[in-house]
Amino acid sequence: MFDFLIDGFGVALTPLNLGLAFLGALLGTLFGALPGIGPINGIAILMPLAYTLGLPAESALILLAGIYTGSEYGGRMSSILLNVPGDAGAVMTTLDGHPLAKKGLAGPALGLSAVSSFVGATIAIIGLTLFAPLLAEVAVMFGPAEFFALMVFAFSSMSVMMGKDPVKTAIGAVLGVLLATVGVDSGTGVMRYTFGMPELYDGIDFVVMIIGLFAISEILLMLEHANRKDVDDEMPPLGRVFVTLKEVLYCKGAMWRSGVLGFIIGVLPGTGASVAGAVAYTTEKRLSDKNGTFGHGDMRGLAAPEAANNASAAGSFVPMLTLGIPGSGTTAVLLGALMLYNITPGPMMFTERPEVAGGLIASLYIGNIVLLALNLPLAGVFARVLTIPRWVLVPAIAILAFVGVYQLHSDLTAIYLMLIIGVFGYLLRKLGFSLAPVILGYVLGGLMEQNLRRALSISGGDVDILWQSGISLGLWIAAAALLVLPWLVPKLLSKKPREKTQQD
Amino acid sequence: MSHLQKPVADRLLGIVLIGLAAFVAVQAIQLEVPFSYEPVGPRAFPLGLSILLAGLSLVLIFKPGADGHWPNRVLSIRLLLVLGLLLAYAMLFTRLGFVPTSLMVVAALARLFDATWIKALITGVLMSACSYVLFTEGLGIALPTGTWLAAIT
Numbered sequence: 224m225f226d227f228l229i230d231g232f233g234v235a236l237t238p239l240n241l242g243l244a245f246l247g248a249l250l251g252t253l254f255g256a257l258p259g260i261g262p263i264n265g266i267a268i269l270m271p272l273a274y275t276l277g278l279p280a281e282s283a284l285i286l287l288a289g290i291y292t293g294s295e296y297g298g299r300m301s302s303i304l305l306n307v308p309g310d311a312g313a314v315m316t317t318l319d320g321h322p323l324a325k326k327g328l329a330g331p332a333l334g335l336s337a338v339s340s341f342v343g344a345t346i347a348i349i350g351l352t353l354f355a356p357l358l359a360e361v362a363v364m365f366g367p368a369e370f371f372a373l374m375v376f377a378f379s380s381m382s383v384m385m386g387k388d389p390v391k392t393a394i395g396a397v398l399g400v401l402l403a404t405v406g407v408d409s410g411t412g413v414m415r416y417t418f419g420m421p422e423l424y425d426g427i428d429f430v431v432m433i434i435g436l437f438a439i440s441e442i443l444l445m446l447e448h449a450n451r452k453d454v455d456d457e458m459p460p461l462g463r464v465f466v467t468l469k470e471v472l473y474c475k476g477a478m479w480r481s482g483v484l485g486f487i488i489g490v491l492p493g494t495g496a497s498v499a500g501a502v503a504y505t506t507e508k509r510l511s512d513k514n515g516t517f518g519h520g521d522m523r524g525l526a527a528p529e530a531a532n533n534a535s536a537a538g539s540f541v542p543m544l545t546l547g548i549p550g551s552g553t554t555a556v557l558l559g560a561l562m563l564y565n566i567t568p569g570p571m572m573f574t575e576r577p578e579v580a581g582g583l584i585a586s587l588y589i590g591n592i593v594l595l596a597l598n599l600p601l602a603g604v605f606a607r608v609l610t611i612p613r614w615v616l617v618p619a620i621a622i623l624a625f626v627g628v629y630q631l632h633s634d635l636t637a638i639y640l641m642l643i644i645g646v647f648g649y650l651l652r653k654l655g656f657s658l659a660p661v662i663l664g665y666v667l668g669g670l671m672e673q674n675l676r677r678a679l680s681i682s683g684g685d686v687d688i689l690w691q692s693g694i695s696l697g698l699w700i701a702a703a704a705l706l707v708l709p710w711l712v713p714k715l716l717s718k719k720p721r722e723k724t725q726q727d
Numbered sequence: 728m729s730h731l732q733k734p735v736a737d738r739l740l741g742i743v744l745i746g747l748a749a750f751v752a753v754q755a756i757q758l759e760v761p762f763s764y765e766p767v768g769p770r771a772f773p774l775g776l777s778i779l780l781a782g783l784s785l786v787l788i789f790k791p792g793a794d795g796h797w798p799n800r801v802l803s804i805r806l807l808l809v810l811g812l813l814l815a816y817a818m819l820f821t822r823l824g825f826v827p828t829s830l831m832v833v834a835a836l837a838r839l840f841d842a843t844w845i846k847a848l849i850t851g852v853l854m855s856a857c858s859y860v861l862f863t864e865g866l867g868i869a870l871p872t873g874t875w876l877a878a879i880t
Contacts, residue, residue, distance in 0.1 A: 272866065275866050275867070275868055276866065388792055390783055390786050390787055390790075391787075391792075393783055394744065394783045394784070394787070397776055397779055397780045397783065398780075400776055401751060401773065401776050401780070404772065404776070408769035410765055410768070410769060411760055411765070411768060411769050413758055413759070413760055413768075413769045415754075415755075415758065415769055416751075416754060416773075439813070442809065442813075443806060443809060443810070445840075446802065446805055446806055446809055446839070446840070447802060612840075612842070613841075614836070614837035614838075614840035614842035614846070614847065614850065615837070615850060615854075617836055617837075617840050618832070618833035618836045618837055618850065618851075618854055619854065621813065621816065621832065621833070621836060622829055622833065622855075622858050625816060625817070625820060626825075626858070626862055626868065626870065629820065629870075629871075630862075630868045630869070630870075633869075635818075635820070635821060638817045638820065639817055642813055642817060646810070653795055653797065654736060654740055654795065655792060655795055672772040675767065675772065676765060676767045676772075679765075679766050679767045680765050680766060680767070683766060684766030684767070
C-alpha cells in the first residue's frame, strides 16, 4: 500500500530534488517573511522562474510545495514581530504572538512557532500518507456527474467558510469560472469571449492570471500601506533565540490537538489556513484558557494556530492530489501549475504518475525537517527580511512579474493582460473580495464544464444523471446543507430564551 | 462621516456585475455553434453562470456591505502614477531594452514609495544590473536588449 511512498522517497532523495526542496524552503521562508506577501503571492511570483529552470513535473512540484510550506513558516515573522499578518492564515498568530514579542520573548516565540509548525505539519503529512491513497481508491468510482457535484460542494463549502461575506465569495468564484470559459471550446471548437484576439484562443494564460491577480494587485495595495502609520513599525528585540524544551512541552497538548484539527479542516475543500487557525485558536482557548492569559501572550495561544496553519496546508493536498479539487487558494495555484505540465491530479495519479504523487509527499516530509532546521537557528536572520523597505520590495516584485511573464511568452500582449488583471484584482480586493475563490474558480472552471457536459452526453441530455448516484446525491445534499445551515441555525437558536447566552 | 452615508460601493458593483452578466449572456447566445453530437453545447455553461452572477448581484444591491476605505485624492494620484509607470515599463520593455527601462522604472517606483532620490537611483542601478546578470547568466533567460538601440547601431 505504501509502495508509492517508498518510490516517492527514491524520487525526492535524488540530489536535484533534495536541493530543490531545500531551495524552496529557503525561498518560501524568505518570501513569506516579506511584509504583505503571503504564500499565494510567493508562489505566484516565483512560479514562472520554476518553469525557466526546465524542471520535470515532479521536481517543479517539489520546489513549489517547498515554497508553499516555507512561506507558511515565514508568514509568522511579521505576525509575531510587527503584529502584521502576512496573510489571512496568520491573523490568529498575532493574537498571542505579538504580546509575547512585546514581553521581550520574540525569540522564543519564533522558536516555538517553528516547533509547533513542525508538529502540526508532521501530523498532517502522516495523515496525508494514510488517507490520500484510501480516498484515491474511493475517487476512482467517481464519474463526471460525481465530479461535477463535488465541485459544487467545494464551492459552497468555500462560500460559507472563507471570508466574511459569503455572497462576495460566491461572486468571486463565479467570476473565476467565467474567466475560465475564455478561449476555444474544447467540445466544438467555437471561440468564446476571445474578441478576435489570437492571444486568448488558448484561454487566459495561467501564469499571466496569477501574477496579475496577486503580484500586480499587491504592488497597488502596498502603496496604500506605504504611508499608513497605524502599524507597529518598531521591531522588538529578539531576546534569546532558542525555545526551551519545557516551553515546548507546556504546549504539547495545544500542538497535537490543533494539528489534528488543522488537518481535518485542510482536507475539506475550499477551507484553508485562515479557517484552521481561527478554529484551533478558539478551541484551545475554550479548553485551556483557565486564567484568562490567552490574548496576553500565552504560549499555547501561539502554538495552536501555528500548528493548525501548517497542518491545514499539508491537509489541503489530500483533496488536490486525490480528487483534483484544491483545498485552498494556494493549492489551486499548485494545481494550475501541474496542469501546465499536462498532469491532471485525480484518483489516477497515484497509479499512473506515482513518481509525482509519491515524490511530492516524500518531499513534504523532507521539507518539513529542512524547515525546522533552517528556522530554529536562523530566525534572527529571517527576521531581518522584515526590515526591507517597500521601496526595495515593490520594484523587485515588478521586475520578477515582468520577467516572469515575458520569458514565458516573449510577447507584450501578455504583459498588458497581466496589468489589466492586476487592476481587476486590486479593485476586487478593495471591494472586500478574497482572491482565493477567484483563482479556485478559474482553475476548476474548465473541469467543471467538461464534467457537466460529459455527464449529460452519457445520459443523452437527461439532467437526472447529475444526482442519480448515491455519492453525487450525498454531495448535493451536503452542499445545500452547508449553504442553508449557517443562515438557519442562528434563526432557530434565537427562538430559544436568551438567558443561556448571558450566563456564559 | 462615511458610516452615516448609505453604502455605495457594493450597489455600484452589483449594477456593474449585472451588466457583465447580461454581456456574457448575450455573447453566449450569439455564438454560432456547428452541429455536434453533444446534447450540451458551448452556450449553456456561460448562460447558467450569467444567471447565477445576476442573482448574486441582486443580493449585493439589496443587501450591500459597508464601503471599505477608498484611496483619497493624493493616494489616487500616486496609484495612477504607479499604474502609469507599470504601463510605461510594459511599452518600453522590448523597445528600450531590459536594463535601461528597469533602471528608470525601479528608480521611479522606489521614489513613489517614499525613497529619497539618491536611494531611489542607487536601487535602480543596482537592481537592474543585478537582476540582468541573475536572469541571463544564472537562469538563462533571454531578456530584450532593445529594438530602438538595435536600430541606431
